[in-house]
Amino acid sequence: MRRVSRFVVCVGLFCLSTSTSAGADPVSITSGSMVVTGPFGPAWISLSGTQGFSLDARVTPGEGHIAPLHTECSPLCDPGATISLAGFQGGASFVGSATLGENTFNLTGGLDDPAGVFLEFSGRTTLPGGADAPTVVMAPFTALGGVSDIASSTSALLRGRGIVSLWLSPVPPEFEVPAGWVVDQVEYAFSDTPAPIPEPATMVLLGTGLAVTAFRARRRNCKKIAAS
Numbered sequence: 001m002r003r004v005s006r007f008v009v010c011v012g013l014f015c016l017s018t019s020t021s022a023g024a025d026p027v028s029i030t031s032g033s034m035v036v037t038g039p040f041g042p043a044w045i046s047l048s049g050t051q052g053f054s055l056d057a058r059v060t061p062g063e064g065h066i067a068p069l070h071t072e073c074s075p076l077c078d079p080g081a082t083i084s085l086a087g088f089q090g091g092a093s094f095v096g097s098a099t100l101g102e103n104t105f106n107l108t109g110g111l112d113d114p115a116g117v118f119l120e121f122s123g124r125t126t127l128p129g130g131a132d133a134p135t136v137v138m139a140p141f142t143a144l145g146g147v148s149d150i151a152s153s154t155s156a157l158l159r160g161r162g163i164v165s166l167w168l169s170p171v172p173p174e175f176e177v178p179a180g181w182v183v184d185q186v187e188y189a190f191s192d193t194p195a196p197i198p199e200p201a202t203m204v205l206l207g208t209g210l211a212v213t214a215f216r217a218r219r220r221n222c223k224k225i226a227a228s
Helices: 002-012 067-072 200-227
Strands: 027-037 043-049 054-059 082-084 087-090 094-100 103-107 115-122 124-126 135-149 154-171 180-191
Touching: 027 054, 043 154, 067 082, 067 180, 094 115, 094 135, 094 154, 103 115, 115 154, 124 135, 135 180
Parallel strands: 027 154
Antiparallel strands: 027 043, 027 180, 043 054, 054 094, 082 124, 087 115, 094 103, 115 135, 135 154, 154 180
């Protein structure tokens, strides 16, 4: 429940400043990667994109979700299985800094942060049929998300695509448990290939969430005024 609630808040970070982002082109993430080692880290992200976007942060995987680590291959994936490469990270997941245009802001990982970045990944792949030696599986992915800073009224949608790599280790059969794969590391590596335009349903999702953040920001400001 904690992860789900934080995820909802993360989505809310990207629909706030519609006056500055409406009609603007989404930011395309052109390079960089997010690397997650094991279900609970260590992990980090470093991205660059158009419109002066950058993100450099430590990632807390337990605050988000990476399907190959948390659901698809937990504890093992069957040889030959087709699995989801989905994932999401944002809000409390990131501790570092982000830049959009001329604005740079800190990401502390707190739920009351005035700034935030959110990314949702999608894709699928099929694992090797025999779990007999360590291997790396590569497949394409797409990503959608957003970046927003309440203090500077700055926001933009994010989009990107690239190749996700899964480092797999075989687990031999034991007792009545068959052999399988365990995922040691996941890397989402972005490229400058043009990404697809977000679907209308995705835009609605992001817009609904950002309305929540706008409400929280106003309520926080009211509390500060009342306290003074």
